[in-house]
Amino acid sequence: MRPRVGLIINPLAGAGGKLGLHGSDGLVGMASTWSNERAALALSSFGAGSEIEWLSGPGSMGADLLRVVGAEPQVLTLGHAGSSGAADTQALASQMQQVGLDLLLFAGGDGTARDVMAGFLAQADAAVPVLGIPAGVKMQSACFAVSPAAGGRLAVAFLATSRRCTEAREVMDLDEAALRRGQVLPSLHGYLATPTDPRLLQGRKTRSAPADGEAAAALAASLLPELRTGVHLIGPGSTTWAMKAALGVKGSLIGVDVVVDGRLGLRDANEAQLLALLAGMAGRARLWLTAIGGQGHVIGRGNAPLSARVLRRLGSAALTVVMTPAKLQALAGQYGGVLRVDSACAEVDALFSGPVRVLTGPRDRAMLRLVAE
Numbered sequence: 177m178r179p180r181v182g183l184i185i186n187p188l189a190g191a192g193g194k195l196g197l198h199g200s201d202g203l204v205g206m207a208s209t210w211s212n213e214r215a216a217l218a219l220s221s222f223g224a225g226s227e228i229e230w231l232s233g234p235g236s237m238g239a240d241l242l243r244v245v246g247a248e249p250q251v252l253t254l255g256h257a258g259s260s261g262a263a264d265t266q267a268l269a270s271q272m273q274q275v276g277l278d279l280l281l282f283a284g285g286d287g288t289a290r291d292v293m294a295g296f297l298a299q300a301d302a303a304v305p306v307l308g309i310p311a312g313v314k315m316q317s318a319c320f321a322v323s324p325a326a327g328g329r330l331a332v333a334f335l336a337t338s339r340r341c342t343e344a345r346e347v348m349d350l351d352e353a354a355l356r357r358g359q360v361l362p363s364l365h366g367y368l369a370t371p372t373d374p375r376l377l378q379g380r381k382t383r384s385a386p387a388d389g390e391a392a393a394a395l396a397a398s399l400l401p402e403l404r405t406g407v408h409l410i411g412p413g414s415t416t417w418a419m420k421a422a423l424g425v426k427g428s429l430i431g432v433d434v435v436v437d438g439r440l441g442l443r444d445a446n447e448a449q450l451l452a453l454l455a456g457m458a459g460r461a462r463l464w465l466t467a468i469g470g471q472g473h474v475i476g477r478g479n480a481p482l483s484a485r486v487l488r489r490l491g492s493a494a495l496t497v498v499m500t501p502a503k504l505q506a507l508a509g510q511y512g513g514v515l516r517v518d519s520a521c522a523e524v525d526a527l528f529s530g531p532v533r534v535l536t537g538p539r540d541r542a543m544l545r546l547v548a549e
Contacts, residue, residue, distance in 0.1 A: 178227050178228060178229045179227070179228055179229065179278040179279070179335045180228075180229045180231065180275075180276065180277050180278050181228050181229070181230055181231070181277065181278060181279050181280070181281065181331070181335070182230075182231045182232065182268075182272040182277045182279070182280040182281065182304075183215070183230060183231070183232045183233070183238040183241075183242060183249070183280075183281050183282075183283075184232070184233050184237060184238055184265055184268050184269065184272075184280070184281075184282040184283070184284075184288075184292065185211050185212060185215050185233065185236065185237050185238045185241065185282070185283045185284070185311075186211055186237075186260065186265060186282070186283065186284035186285075186287075186288040186291075186311070186312075187211055187212065187236040187237060187260055188211075188260070189210065189211040189283065189284035189285050189287075189288055189311045189312045190210035190211055190214070190285065190311050190312055190313055190480070191210060210311060210520075211283045211284060211311040212236065212240075212241050212283075213520065214283055214309055214310065214311035214324045214520065215238075215241055215281075215283035215309055215311065215324070216241060216244075216245070216324075217309075217323075217324035217325050217328065217520075218281065218283070218309045218321075218324040218325065218327045218328035218331070219241070219242075219245050219328060220245075220325070220328060221325065221328025221329050221331070221332050222245075222328065222331075222332060228247065228335075229250070230242050230247050230248075230249035230250065231249060231250045231251075231252060231272055231275065231277070232249040232250070232251055232252070233251075233252060233254075233260070233264070233265075233268045234251050234252070234253065234254060236260070237260050237264065237265075237268065238251075239251045252268055252271045252272070254267060254268070255267075262287070262291045262294075265282075265284075265288060265291035265292060265295065266291050266292075266294045266295035267295065268295065269282075269291070269292045269293075269294075269295025269296055270295040270296070272304065273295070273296055273304050276304075277304050277305075278305070278335060278340075279304075279305045279306075279307065279331060279334060279335060279371070280292070280304050280305065280306045280307070281306075281307055281308075281309060281327070281331060282306065282307075282308055282309065283308075283309040283311040283324075284308070284309075284311050284312055285310075285311065285312015285313055285314060285315050286312060286314060286315060286316055286317050286347070286348060286349040286350070287312070287349060288308075288311075288312065289308055289317050289319055289320075289347045289349075289368065290347055290349055290365050292306060292368070293347050293365065293366050293367075293368055296368075297366075303342075303369045304369070305334070305340065305342050305369050305370065305371055306319060306368040306369060306370055307319065307320075307321060307327055307330060307331055307334075307370055307371055308320035308321065308327070308370075309321065309324050309327045310322075310323065310324065310327070310378070310476075310477075310518065311324070313478070313480050314350055314477070314478055315378070315477055316348040316349065316350065316362055316380065316381040317345070317346055317347045317348045317349070317380065318345040318346045318348075318370075318377065318378065318379055318380040319345040319346070319347060319368045319370045319377075320377070320378050321376055321377060321378065321549075322376055322377065322378045322471075322473075322516055322518065322549045323476075323516075323518045323548065323549045324520075325549060326376040326549040327376070329376065330371055330373050330376040330377070331371070333371075333373070334371040340371070341371070341372045342369040342370055342371055342372060343369070343370060343372050344367040344368070344369060344370075345367060345368055345369075345370040345377070345380075346364055346366075346367060346380045347364070347365045347366050347367060347368055348362055348363065348364055348365065348380060348381065349362070349363060349365055350362050350363075362381070375549075376549065378471045378473070379470040379471050379472075379510060380470050380471075381468055381469060381470050381471055388414065388415075388500040388502055388503065389414075389418070391500040391501060391502065391536075391537065392414060392415045392417075392418035392500055393418050393421075393422065394537060394538055395415070395418065395419075395498060395500070395535060395536065395537055395538065396418040396419040396421065396422035397422055397538070398537075398538035398539075399419060399422070399498075399535070400422055400423070402462075403419060403422075403423055403435060403438060404423070404437065404438035405437060405438070406436075406437065406460070406461075406462060407434065407435075407436050407441075407453075407457065407460060407461040407462065408434070408435045408436075408461070408462045408463075408464060409432060409433075409434055409445075409450070409461060409462065409463045409464065409482075409490070409494075410427065410432070410433050410434075410435060410464045411432050411463075411464065411465040411466065411479045411482065412428065412429065412430045412431055412432065412478050412479055413429075413465075413466040413468075413478075414429070414466075415466040415498050415499055415500060415503070416464055416465065416466050416498060417429050419464065419498070420433060420435075423435060423438055425439065425440040426440065426443070427440060427443055427444075428443055428444040430444075430478070431443070431444030431445070431481070432444070432445050432450070432479055432481050432482060433445065434450075434453060441453075445481055446481050447480075447481045447483045447485070447486060449481075450481055450482070450486045451485060451486060451489065454486065454489040454490065455489075457489075458489065458491070459491065459493070459494075461490060461494055462494055462496065463482075463490050463494040463495045463496070464496055464498060465479065465482075465495065465496075465497055465498075466497065466498050466499050466503075467497060467499055467503065467507060467515050469503055469506065469507070470506075470510070471516070472507050472510070472514065472515050472516045473515075473516045473517075473518060474495075474497055474515045474516065474517060474532075474546060475487065475516075475517040475518065475519050475528060475546075476516070476517060476518030476519055476520070477518070482519075483519070484519045484520060484521035484523075484524040487519055487524050487527070487528065488521075488523075488524055488527070491527075492527050492528045492530075495528065495532060496532075496533055496534075496535060497515065497532055497533065497534045497535070497544070498534070498535045498536075499534060499535075499536060500536065501536045501537060501540065504534065504536050504542065513544050513545070514544070514545055514547050515532065515544050515545065515546050515547070516546070516547060516548070516549065517529060517546045517547070517548050518548065518549075519548075522548075525548035526548065528546055528548075529545075529546050529547055529548050530545065530546060531543050531544070531545060531546075532544055532545070532546045
């Protein structure tokens with residue numbers, strides 16, 4: 177019997193990322209191919225002619241992409257035509273649960289995960305295994321694969337075995353309106369049954385401990401001589417926020433800021449602004465990022481304006497990773513000291529993969545590896 181797999185794509189997922197909006201909630205009618213491109217990377221693992229019975233949302237919510245890759249899905253209907261919304265994802269998830277699936281794949285972010293879960297709650301008589309293809313701006317939930325390609329491999333392996341093990345994985349989300357005001361307010365919304373593989377699933381994002389503040393401040397103070405000269409792109413996060421605070425600039429906790437000779441040049445920059453800044457500046461700008469606690473991602477989570485095009489102009493030599501000793505120890509225990517890059521471009525992932533310098537204190541250095549799954 178052929179495995180029955182559902183596919184739901186949120187066509188608006190990730191649309192706000194390169195614009196520096198930190199999410200896509202409230203965006204209507206915006207043209208974006210981001211989530212379809214991410215879903216295509218996952219589907220490439222299935223191979224041509226794979227024996228799958230596909231169910232999908234209509235048009236850009238799944239059917240169009242499946243037909244491009246040579247599949248002919250059973251297309252579920254919605255009560256209207258036009259732009260998709262949260263209610264449509266919920267309706268599709270509910271229909272798919274009633275039909276019965278071996279696995280549901282969805283491409284989106286935390287909001288899409290919430291919508292899938294909400295659709296299931298209306299029909300909670302059976303647990304359908306669910307796996308998220310990361311395609312949002314922020315992905316704090318633990319039901320996502322570490323990359324689209326990893327999600328495809330995990331899905332294929334899960335469907336190929338008769339012992340399909342799942343575990344309850346958290347669905348987290350941030351209040352996007354508060355996030356755009358600089359407030360980080362995460363909430364746990366529930367759990368989804370997700371195929372089990374700790375190598376290919378991302379962890380739930382963890383927040384920095386209060387004690388990390390002193391360590392981050394000491395590290396930031398030691399970097400001031402470097403930061404006061406030249407062009408520096410400083411990413412989001414509490415550790416990098418300490419660098420902005422040490423400089424005395426009114427930067428963003430959640431965005432990419434540009435500091436020029438110690439002064440704020442761009443706050444919460446978007447992709448277009450960064451590309452304009454870097455034109456003709458090859459090798460002259462520095463990039464400072466931290467790893468996401470609980471996940472290990474340095475590139476590809478929460479810093480969407482650092483697109484593949486921007487990263488290519490910067491070059492891998494521009495990157496320095498900063499983190500507190502406590503975060504380094506936690507990530508080493510969880511992932512063996514491996515950090516992750518997921519730029520959505522295989523060429524750029526390969527460019528940044530390999531050893532990376534990590535600063536953890538005024539006189540403390542480490543070399544870790546950036547990997548693309």
